[in-house]
Amino acid sequence: QVHLVESGGGVVQPGRSLRLSCAASAFTFSLYSMHWVRQAPGKGLEWVAVVSYDGSTYYYADSVKGRFTISRDNSKNTLYLQMNSLSSEDTAVYYCARGRQQLVRGWLDFWGQGTLVTVSS
Amino acid sequence: DFVMTQSPDSLAVSLGERATINCTSSQSVLYRSDNKNYLAWYQQKPGQPPKLLIYWASTRESGVPDRFSGSGSGTDFTLSVSSLQAEDVAVYYCQQYYRTPYTFGQGTRLEV
Numbered sequence: 001q002v003h004l005v006e007s008g009g010g011v012v013q014p015g016r017s018l019r020l021s022c023a024a025s026a027f028t029f030s031l032y033s034m035h036w037v038r039q040a041p042g043k044g045l046e047w048v049a050v051v052s053y054d055g056s057t058y059y060y061a062d063s064v065k066g067r068f069t070i071s072r073d074n075s076k077n078t079l080y081l082q083m084n085s086l087s088s089e090d091t092a093v094y095y096c097a098r099g100r101q102q103l104v105r106g107w108l109d110f111w112g113q114g115t116l117v118t119v120s121s
Numbered sequence: 122d123f124v125m126t127q128s129p130d131s132l133a134v135s136l137g138e139r140a141t142i143n144c145t146s147s148q149s150v151l152y153r154s155d156n157k158n159y160l161a162w163y164q165q166k167p168g169q170p171p172k173l174l175i176y177w178a179s180t181r182e183s184g185v186p187d188r189f190s191g192s193g194s195g196t197d198f199t200l201s202v203s204s205l206q207a208e209d210v211a212v213y214y215c216q217q218y219y220r221t222p223y224t225f226g227q228g229t230r231l232e233v
Contacts, residue, residue, distance in 0.1 A: 035223075037171075045163075045171065045214055045225040059221035062122070095170055105218050107161040109182065111170035 002027045002110040004096050009115030014087055022079040022096030022112055030054070030074040033099035035108055036081050038092035048094070049081065053102050063089075086119045093117075123148050123217045127226035134233065140202040142229045144215035149195045150178075152219065159219035162191055162200045165228075166211045174213075175200065207233060 008020040022034070036048040049070040051058045058070050069082040079096050093114040100106030124147040134140040150159045158178035163171040173182045175191040178198055188203040202209055210233055215226040 044212075044228040045165075045216075047216070047223045047225060050221065050223070061222045097170075104221075105159065107173055107176040107216070107218060108163075108171075109173045109176075111172070113170055 002098060004098065004110060004112035006094060006096050006112045006115035009094065009117045011118045011120060012086055013121050014119055016086055017082070017084045018086060018117060020081040020083065020094055020096075020115060020117070022081075024077045024079065024096075024098075027098070029072075029077040031101050033102075033104050033106065034070075034072060034079045035097045035099050036070060036079075037095045037097055037108070037111075038090075039095070039114070040089075040092045043092075046092070050099060050104055051079070052104050057104055059104070083117070086117075088119050091117060091119045122222055123150070123220060123224050125215055125217055125224050125226040127213075127215060127229045129229060130227070131230040131232065134202075134205045134231065136207060136233055137204050140205050140209070140231055142200045142213050142231070144193075144198040144200070144226050146196045146198075146217055148219075150217045150219040151195050158194055158198070159217055160191075160193075160198055161216045161218060162189075163214045163216065164209075164211045165214065171214065202231070205231075205233065 003025045005023045035050045049060045051070045095114045097108035098110040128143045160178045162175040165171040179191040212228045
């Protein structure tokens with residue numbers, strides 16, 4: 001069964017940085033696009049970013065563009081989200097999710113349990 | 122950006138009855154070259170990550186009960202639960218994947 005485990009969340013001060021990781025297993029990670037989606041406490045889902053299967057293509061939500069960087073290491077079956085210049089508006093549970101095979105456009109068929117990022121002084 | 126608007130925000134339905142959730146996109150998500158609607162539906166239960174229910178607006182994901190169905194085209198879509206079960210209590214989201222950012226609707230809370 002596809003398994004996605006996020007890590008790296010925690011409490012961080014405004015303006016600081018944090019890097020999230022998502023370890024993938026039980027599928028051929030290098031064939032699939034991967035996404036980050038976040039959910040502020042008590043709120044709905046917000047799509048954050050996607051990276052293509054080979055890491056060559058990526059897109060971001062306007063709310064994080066220029067501050068967040070999505071990347072992947074296919075040799076380690078791991079997805080990353082580097083988050084800089086964090087603000088309280090970035091406080092959320094961050095989910096990694098699997099996209100479609102070899103295509104950036106598509107649905108998200110497996111999700112991790114999420115990691116909580118709290119931005120607070 | 123595509124704005125996805127769901128209605129209603131919350132819905133109470135009796136067990137065994139039909140539930141219908143609507144999703145409207147600010148722009149068409151029908152891709153003419155393949156005649157497919159780039160829309161998915163997800164279910165999120167409390168304390169859990171979302172679960173994919175439907176993609177291409179009407180294709181049920183493997184393992185999803187057939188009481189869940191999706192319909193619609195272009196800008197207007199519907200998720201139906203034909204006979205509500207207690208385990209269907211959740212928040213439901215639509216999402217367009219026609220163009221980035223792949224926006225979600227605000228969610229519809231389905232209650233018994």
